[in-house]
Amino acid sequence: MIEFVGVHKRFGEKVILDGVDLKADAGEILFVIGTSGAGKSVLIQQVVGLLAPDRGQVLVDGQDVTRLSEAAFYPIRMKCALVFQHATLFDSMTCAENVALPLRKHFKLSRAQANERALEFLAQVQMESFASTYPATLGDGLRKRVAVARALTLDPKYILFDEPTTSLDPVSARRVDALILDLSRKRGATCIVVSHDLRSIFSIADRVAMLYKGQVRALGTPTEIRASLDPVVQQFITGSQEGPLETT
Amino acid sequence: MASDDPPGPQSAAPKQKGLKGTAQSTKPVRVSEKPTRKSDRSALMTNEFAGASLSPSAETLSISQPVPGFVLPADEARGGPLKTLLAAVYAIPRIEPGAIAEQMHLLGFRSLGFVCLVLGFVGGILVYQAGIQALRIVPDTSTIGPAYIEILVRDLAASLTALMLATRVGAGIAAEIGSMKVTDQLDALRLSNADPVVYLVAPRLVACVLVTPLLTIVGGAVALTTGALTGLWVFDINPVTFLDGRFVDGIDLGAGLVKSVAFGFAIPVMSAHAGLYTSGGSQGVGNATTRAVVGSSLAVIVLGFLIGALAETLSAGAGQ
Numbered sequence: 203m204i205e206f207v208g209v210h211k212r213f214g215e216k217v218i219l220d221g222v223d224l225k226a227d228a229g230e231i232l233f234v235i236g237t238s239g240a241g242k243s244v245l246i247q248q249v250v251g252l253l254a255p256d257r258g259q260v261l262v263d264g265q266d267v268t269r270l271s272e273a274a275f276y277p278i279r280m281k282c283a284l285v286f287q288h289a290t291l292f293d294s295m296t297c298a299e300n301v302a303l304p305l306r307k308h309f310k311l312s313r314a315q316a317n318e319r320a321l322e323f324l325a326q327v328q329m330e331s332f333a334s335t336y337p338a339t340l341g342d343g344l345r346k347r348v349a350v351a352r353a354l355t356l357d358p359k360y361i362l363f364d365e366p367t368t369s370l371d372p373v374s375a376r377r378v379d380a381l382i383l384d385l386s387r388k389r390g391a392t393c394i395v396v397s398h399d400l401r402s403i404f405s406i407a408d409r410v411a412m413l414y415k416g417q418v419r420a421l422g423t424p425t426e427i428r429a430s431l432d433p434v435v436q437q438f439i440t441g442s443q444e445g446p447l448e449t450t
Numbered sequence: 451m452a453s454d455d456p457p458g459p460q461s462a463a464p465k466q467k468g469l470k471g472t473a474q475s476t477k478p479v480r481v482s483e484k485p486t487r488k489s490d491r492s493a494l495m496t497n498e499f500a501g502a503s504l505s506p507s508a509e510t511l512s513i514s515q516p517v518p519g520f521v522l523p524a525d526e527a528r529g530g531p532l533k534t535l536l537a538a539v540y541a542i543p544r545i546e547p548g549a550i551a552e553q554m555h556l557l558g559f560r561s562l563g564f565v566c567l568v569l570g571f572v573g574g575i576l577v578y579q580a581g582i583q584a585l586r587i588v589p590d591t592s593t594i595g596p597a598y599i600e601i602l603v604r605d606l607a608a609s610l611t612a613l614m615l616a617t618r619v620g621a622g623i624a625a626e627i628g629s630m631k632v633t634d635q636l637d638a639l640r641l642s643n644a645d646p647v648v649y650l651v652a653p654r655l656v657a658c659v660l661v662t663p664l665l666t667i668v669g670g671a672v673a674l675t676t677g678a679l680t681g682l683w684v685f686d687i688n689p690v691t692f693l694d695g696r697f698v699d700g701i702d703l704g705a706g707l708v709k710s711v712a713f714g715f716a717i718p719v720m721s722a723h724a725g726l727y728t729s730g731g732s733q734g735v736g737n738a739t740t741r742a743v744v745g746s747s748l749a750v751i752v753l754g755f756l757i758g759a760l761a762e763t764l765s766a767g768a769g770q
Contacts, residue, residue: 252637272640279641290638292630307643352642 220416627725
């Protein structure tokens, strides 16, 4: 279980998170939605120690990870994988080498062993034919699938997705949705997905949390969120230009 | 899912039950129960995109223990070049096999032509100018060669080589690491348990420390050759007279060697530091590259001055 307890975060004078309380239960797909700049990405980056909250706690399986050193984050990053918004593959490595890197570093496998394992993970996302391709030559959808394969190498208990369907064509986006759903249902992974993609949200989410002005504005199932009478939530869902929703 | 309607397959009639938030309330809606149609939706997704289905993970790999070590702090903290130097030195034992050789090829061998070209031309120009000045004062060119060799050994070869490396290698290191930083690749490395300092900085540091003296020797030899040829062709100085190392002593050789090693440390550290703390997209990468070249060049000049002054002091002390 991943919990955020009273998490505060600011960059300079700008308050990003102002006391976020949120919990992701085991095996669920929790979508975190909100306008651009609402702090969604900042929230999930705190789980793996890329950012640290100013106040509050981030708990992973009950362990407070807010003040861990880099070395102490090793076991946390073993069970919490983050798929970045832009895939963030290493340009100088082939797809197979990208996927093999965590295997070599976390499990101390030899280069040959890691590459062999990497092919298996690439096959799971139907990318084995691109094993020797460099990421720069791939489209966004394919890159994201390789990024997911890289995240799967550690068999993570928790997978954090940062806008996984942004900039993808509809078919590729739905494929990523299917992948997330499979990860949750077949592997039992807990998925926290930062997204504004309404189709994804209302297709695969178990619960949805909306961040607004640094706090959780609404939390519930997709059906409940859709039925919310909160005008801010409604404006976000409908995409109306008129309403109380303030964007940054 | 198959519908174009954003609410998707769950788009049942909105239910108010369970909602604690209202239009008037700004408190979060807290709902504990989960949807009951997971299996239905799973079936729908996997049928529609059967190709994307994953097999359940079964195999468990044995996990080796982490290697504790110094790594740079999270993005918010900022250290100085000294901190980057300490981190890189501390990371040296964890460098991957083959990484140093690869960097020696990229940083050293590929710089060889550039360094030789520059030092060759500078050597010829210096001897030409020195010869003209010498002939204006005394019509004797016999000491041009020995004096030139002393300057070359003590300072010129090391400094010029290092300045060329600062532009070529320094800019490359900063641009590569900086672009990785702004595209979150450094964070991705950290999540892969690949410490960016171990993976990117330390191999470049060791490689640069090793290749800078070698490039200095080769570049110096080229400058010596072009200088001698210039002396021969322009001033008719016999090469035997020109290639006279009588002014060169152990302190000169030591100063040149120490300088080249020190420059080998300074260039990758200044450049990698600029890259590691890049921010702000492509403009940030450009700024980091500029900082790397300026910082490396200044480090070469200042270190060259300090080591030269120390050598001069030692030389004066030895002469007394």
